[in-house]
Amino acid sequence: MPKRIIEPTDQTFTASPLGAAHPEKRPYLIVLSGPHFGEIHALEPGRELTIGRRDGADIRIRDEGVSRLHASIHVEGGSAQLRDLGSQNGTYVEGARVGQLRLADGARIHLGVSTVLKLAFADEVEAEYQRKLARGAMHEPLTGLYNRRHFADRLAAELASAQRHQRALALLIADIDHFKRVNDRFGHLAGDEVLKMVAYVLQGAVRKEDVLARYGGEEFVILARETGPTGARALAERVRKAVERSRCGWQEHELGVTVSVGAAVISALTRYVPGETDRALLAAADRALYQAKQNGRNGCVTVAEPDAEAP
Numbered sequence: 001m002p003k004r005i006i007e008p009t010d011q012t013f014t015a016s017p018l019g020a021a022h023p024e025k026r027p028y029l030i031v032l033s034g035p036h037f038g039e040i041h042a043l044e045p046g047r048e049l050t051i052g053r054r055d056g057a058d059i060r061i062r063d064e065g066v067s068r069l070h071a072s073i074h075v076e077g078g079s080a081q082l083r084d085l086g087s088q089n090g091t092y093v094e095g096a097r098v099g100q101l102r103l104a105d106g107a108r109i110h111l112g113v114s115t116v117l118k119l120a121f122a123d124e125v126e127a128e129y130q131r132k133l134a135r136g137a138m139h140e141p142l143t144g145l146y147n148r149r150h151f152a153d154r155l156a157a158e159l160a161s162a163q164r165h166q167r168a169l170a171l172l173i174a175d176i177d178h179f180k181r182v183n184d185r186f187g188h189l190a191g192d193e194v195l196k197m198v199a200y201v202l203q204g205a206v207r208k209e210d211v212l213a214r215y216g217g218e219e220f221v222i223l224a225r226e227t228g229p230t231g232a233r234a235l236a237e238r239v240r241k242a243v244e245r246s247r248c249g250w251q252e253h254e255l256g257v258t259v260s261v262g263a264a265v266i267s268a269l270t271r272y273v274p275g276e277t278d279r280a281l282l283a284a285a286d287r288a289l290y291q292a293k294q295n296g297r298n299g300c301v302t303v304a305e306p307d308a309e310a311p
Contacts, residue, residue, distance in 0.1 A: 025121040027075045034063050034115030035157035038138045040130055048074040063112030064160040065089045070111060079104055080119055140214050143199035151213035151221055155278050158223050163272040170232035172263045173285045174239055176218035177297040190250045194257055197248035205242045229265050229304040236261040236300035258298035262289025265304040
């Protein structure tokens with residue numbers, strides 16, 4: 001048989017392994033809205049996972065109106081069994097209250113005040129894509145910290161939780177002193193490096209359970225649970241000292257900055273009024289920050305209600 005000559009117009013293909021076009025899909029719960037917006041929870045087929053507000057829940061949701069053990073979900077095959085666990089405010093699927101229901105791929109579950117979960121069967125590529133979308137929605141790109149929108153959601157959730165458990169909550173605002181001078185002298189790219197350095201330093205100064213976000217410009221905010229005035233002052237001073245002793249390299253220069261910190265504390269007995277308490281706490285921390293600036297910068301000021309000293 002004569003040898004075939006492959007012409008330039010011929011097309012050749014490389015065979016792919018069987019199954020590569022149809023990678024295995026796994027079940028996930030994606031948080032579409034609420035304080036945990038963007039989180040993705042991998043479900044384990046054959047195991048019933050609990051959803052609720054308490055620490056021991058497999059999927060923890062800190063949303064006002066979610067019970068300590070609110071519901072459970074059990075995946076078998078290409079569907080999942082959702083079961084309400086006697087929650088006070090109910091479990092809803094597509095707007096209808098349910099006690100027990102078999103869910104198909106794409107079903108939406110409504111819990112608490114604002115939490116919406118979506119059941120999705122996806123391969124790892126799709127799941128990673130969802131994670132990236134979520135990260136982009138919750139984090140700001142320069143520092144990688146939570147953004148202002150996500151912080152606002154978490155502030156409301158943490159205030160509601162603080163009232164429910166009668167615990168204090170501290171809010172700190174840290175502002176870089178004379179940041180404009182860095183931009184004016186070294187340029188905005190140098191300023192970006194300083195912002196990234198401060199974000200990194202703050203991450204090392206706060207606890208894992210604290211909420212750290214970039215609030216805007218050169219301002220950063222920290223939410224500290226179960227923290228009264230004494231703890232807030234200690235945290236503010238720890239943040240201030242950590243930034244003061246840090247440096248970042250920029251070309252042939254070594255750049256250092258300081259921060260002023262304002263802290264405000266809501267006591268364990270404060271009644272939470274959605275919207276109003278949030279604004280009041282932010283305004284109090286902002287006034288404390290202004291006072292720290294007036295005192296000469298690179299300092300801390302803490303304000304608290306008289307009955308907030310106990311926690």
